Amino acid sequence: MDETFQFLSSLEKKIYLWLTEHQIAFISQQKMFGYAEAGSATVDFVIPDRMLALRVMGSYFHSSLEAKARDEFGKEQLINQGYIVIDLKEEALTDERIDNTMQAALRGEEVL
Secondary structure, three states: OOOOHHHOOHHHHHHHHHHHHOOOOOEEEEEEOOOOOOOOEEEEEEEHHHOEEEEEEOHHHHOOHHHHHHHHHHHHHHHHOOOEEEEEEHHHOOOOOHHHHHHHHHOOOOOO
């Protein structure tokens, strides 16, 4: 595990462990578009060889109107840079659903 693991949310840890178990190369907590400037973003997981950006959308950090606007702006920026952006919803990351959710995500599909 890399040094970022200890700082991940419980949902992010589930994704980290799933990707590791399935031997998917990834970068966690990737800074994009600067560090503190307006429009900067941290992507939870980037899978570089697929140009895939996985964003874990837990309700605690992503349910306010401000957060939704920030998330949408970040998604547009990533798409403009050529990334496939997959938002992983909290309810799709239960122990019963995580395998199907992650398999779909790796195909570039979101699970609702």
